[in-house]
Amino acid sequence: MEVKLSQIQPYLLSALRIALGLVILSFGIGKIFHFHPGPFSPPPGSLDWIAGVIELTAGGLFLVGLLTRISAFLLSGQMAFAYLLVHLPVSFYPTENDGYAAAVFSFVFLYFVAAGPGPLSIDKLTRPALRKSM
Numbered sequence: 001m002e003v004k005l006s007q008i009q010p011y012l013l014s015a016l017r018i019a020l021g022l023v024i025l026s027f028g029i030g031k032i033f034h035f036h037p038g039p040f041s042p043p044p045g046s047l048d049w050i051a052g053v054i055e056l057t058a059g060g061l062f063l064v065g066l067l068t069r070i071s072a073f074l075l076s077g078q079m080a081f082a083y084l085l086v087h088l089p090v091s092f093y094p095t096e097n098d099g100y101a102a103a104v105f106s107f108v109f110l111y112f113v114a115a116g117p118g119p120l121s122i123d124k125l126t127r128p129a130l131r132k133s134m
Helices: 005-033 047-064 068-087 100-115 122-126 128-133
Strands: none
Touching: 005 047, 005 100, 047 068, 068 100
């Protein structure tokens, strides 16, 4: 039995969503629950803490594939905002301003706004319209 890459593409999309969701969720867990030592413990109410709340909630939703497009849109905007606010003032070039992760995350999340969650998601299981469009 021959498997074509186009047949597993939707499942790879789900795998990418899950991996990216775990990374973003870990940032939110670190910022809100002080799970990691160091700069991952911003004071409540600060801009970094608010980013942590977004990463925790939208990242968790994105991870399980619930309201995926909405959470991806919020996370894409957050990453773009982080790049513009924190990294761009240092330098235009991501290799000089350490903003490469924020830039890449922003565009990958933006891709998920258009692509959807993939077949391994709560959205796919609970929303009949999504089942037909995937």
